[in-house]
Amino acid sequence: MTKPTDTNRSGHAGLDTLLDPLTNKGTAFSEEERDALDLWGLLPPHVETLDAQLERAKAMIAEVDKPIEKYLRLRDLQDDNEVLFYSLAADDLPGTLPLIYTPTVGEGCVEFSRHYQHPRGLFLTIPEQDKIPEILAHPRFDDIEVIVVSDGERILGLGDQGANGMGIPIGKLSLYTACGGIDPAKTLPILLDTGTDNKDRRENPTYVGWRHERVRGDDYDAFLDAFVDAVKGRWDHVLLQFEDFAQANALRLLNRYRDKLCTFNDDVQGTAAITAGLLMAVAKSAGQKLGEQTFVIFGAGSAGCGIGRMLVSLMVDEGMDEAEAYAKFYAIDSSGLLMDDGDLKDFQKPFARSADDLKDWDMSAEEASLLDVVKNAEATVLIGTSGQSGSFTEDVIKAMAQHTDRPIVMPLSNPTANSEAAPQDVLDWTDGKALVATGSPFDPVCWDGKEYTVDQANNAYIFPGVGLGAIAARAAKVTDAMFVAAARKLAEIEDTNTDGPGHFIPPREKLREVAQAIAEAVARQAVSDGVAQVDFADDGELSKRIEERMWKPHYEPSQGGE
Ligand SMILES: O=C([O-])CC(=O)C(=O)O
Ligand SMILES: [Mg+2]
Numbered sequence: 001m002t003k004p005t006d007t008n009r010s011g012h013a014g015l016d017t018l019l020d021p022l023t024n025k026g027t028a029f030s031e032e033e034r035d036a037l038d039l040w041g042l043l044p045p046h047v048e049t050l051d052a053q054l055e056r057a058k059a060m061i062a063e064v065d066k067p068i069e070k071y072l073r074l075r076d077l078q079d080d081n082e083v084l085f086y087s088l089a090a091d092d093l094p095g096t097l098p099l100i101y102t103p104t105v106g107e108g109c110v111e112f113s114r115h116y117q118h119p120r121g122l123f124l125t126i127p128e129q130d131k132i133p134e135i136l137a138h139p140r141f142d143d144i145e146v147i148v149v150s151d152g153e154r155i156l157g158l159g160d161q162g163a164n165g166m167g168i169p170i171g172k173l174s175l176y177t178a179c180g181g182i183d184p185a186k187t188l189p190i191l192l193d194t195g196t197d198n199k200d201r202r203e204n205p206t207y208v209g210w211r212h213e214r215v216r217g218d219d220y221d222a223f224l225d226a227f228v229d230a231v232k233g234r235w236d237h238v239l240l241q242f243e244d245f246a247q248a249n250a251l252r253l254l255n256r257y258r259d260k261l262c263t264f265n266d267d268v269q270g271t272a273a274i275t276a277g278l279l280m281a282v283a284k285s286a287g288q289k290l291g292e293q294t295f296v297i298f299g300a301g302s303a304g305c306g307i308g309r310m311l312v313s314l315m316v317d318e319g320m321d322e323a324e325a326y327a328k329f330y331a332i333d334s335s336g337l338l339m340d341d342g343d344l345k346d347f348q349k350p351f352a353r354s355a356d357d358l359k360d361w362d363m364s365a366e367e368a369s370l371l372d373v374v375k376n377a378e379a380t381v382l383i384g385t386s387g388q389s390g391s392f393t394e395d396v397i398k399a400m401a402q403h404t405d406r407p408i409v410m411p412l413s414n415p416t417a418n419s420e421a422a423p424q425d426v427l428d429w430t431d432g433k434a435l436v437a438t439g440s441p442f443d444p445v446c447w448d449g450k451e452y453t454v455d456q457a458n459n460a461y462i463f464p465g466v467g468l469g470a471i472a473a474r475a476a477k478v479t480d481a482m483f484v485a486a487a488r489k490l491a492e493i494e495d496t497n498t499d500g501p502g503h504f505i506p507p508r509e510k511l512r513e514v515a516q517a518i519a520e521a522v523a524r525q526a527v528s529d530g531v532a533q534v535d536f537a538d539d540g541e542l543s544k545r546i547e548e549r550m551w552k553p554h555y556e557p558s559q560g561g562e
Helices: 013-019 031-036 050-062 067-080 082-091 093-100 104-110 126-136 162-178 199-203 217-234 247-257 266-285 302-317 322-326 370-377 394-403 423-429 463-472 480-493 508-528 539-548
Strands: 122-125 146-150 187-193 239-242 263-265 295-298 329-333 381-384 408-411 435-438 445-447 450-452
Touching: 050 067, 050 082, 067 082, 067 093, 067 104, 082 093, 082 162, 093 104, 093 162, 093 508, 104 162, 122 126, 126 217, 146 162, 162 187, 162 199, 162 463, 162 508, 187 217, 217 247, 239 247, 239 266, 239 463, 247 263, 247 266, 247 302, 263 266, 266 302, 266 408, 266 463, 266 480, 295 302, 295 370, 302 322, 302 329, 302 480, 329 370, 370 394, 381 394, 394 423, 408 423, 423 435, 423 445, 463 480, 463 508, 463 539, 480 508, 508 539
Parallel strands: 122 187, 146 187, 146 239, 239 263, 295 329, 295 381, 381 408, 408 435
Antiparallel strands: 445 450
């Protein structure tokens, strides 16, 4: 954490210490440290404690109103002094998360170029492909443990943002530290700039990315291969998380690399695990099995089908036949209900229905709207991964409530403005019967004179713990069973209740405890899957090693001072 910089940017050692957010303590440098580090004159004279700095930082964030303004101030703080930034995040995790992460990070990406100032992470571009190994070789990156990488093509539900997508790896890694306790010095955000097909971005004079249409096909694949090879060659062990790649690449790249290194795709696997974990907790609280539900997935892309696949494997664990489990699903993509005679991607095929399944319906598959599917299928669970704001209409939700006492409604699309429905509406339309969990944060809802917070079924509940567990075990790869273990653990943690919209997963305040508990389950699973590359004498040692490696924001004595 207090590793001196080796870049000597200014030729003035004291200034270099202050310019590096990993070493800078600002006004908290003691007089002894100011002596030892050649800081006199570079700082105002008053020495502050971390607590006093924190109070000032909180006031600075509070004095601006708009979330994006708060986000920009927080990002500045992060680029100035990481200990102070993470102290602020720890001070109020539920309040800080929607600013440094979903939903505000979405606006942060849209606005990224206009506000670009400080270096953070790495931009690797197609024209400079040959330089990747050399760029990664810098000694500053020797201790990296977690990389989050995006090519910016599917940023939340906001589509292609090109190089502006860098906001996502930065935001995800902030959560790795704030929730998963990964030392910020060991995290590295990477944006693979392969161009952008977003003309507005490309032609905008402020755009900081490569002004080129997206490179696709063999050249794209060669670039990705060169990147992954360089990562493998650079570190003995590192976790590589893929984030916000377009559907055409997400699952394809996951399958290409998943056996080659410790890697996962958060949108496919993390989203599946949080959704499955929450649904397991719902089923448990109702004394039911998952297999008793009928699921409609609205948005049958890689994330939606990833959710379905994980639910199927849990139903199979419950003793159900696999084909019978797939038959519990009706999946809809932008072309409509998935049918076995349609033009489907491989990952969609197991969810396809046959004409025979629809023989009692009053309309053909092509004609069937979401409302028709929900009615005819008698859906009990409705999952939204479509990115289509407001697509769970009053009719759709009311239709669910007609055939089930407690419809389960999960509008998971992000950011908040892309949510398929607002939780308050869902409760109002169903006379308070619906159980609701969203992907993005929403204000509390009111029902029957009482206020309730809404569970946020966001992958923030999963990836920090999976990553921490995978690193602690030095997992050679991330198995599906490790995600299942994460989902099962999540379903166990919180005392559930079905009041109002229902409450099945821990509140955001507890995300750090959640990550720790999930990390233990994941590391244990890595051991039993034979992919762990370290030994733990017993379960107690595994827990202890995970707890010990969780970084907390604090100033370490710098050379020569306290
Ligand atoms: O970032 C989030 O809030 C969840 C996520 O991965 C996405 O929507 O792509
Ligand atoms: Mg994502």
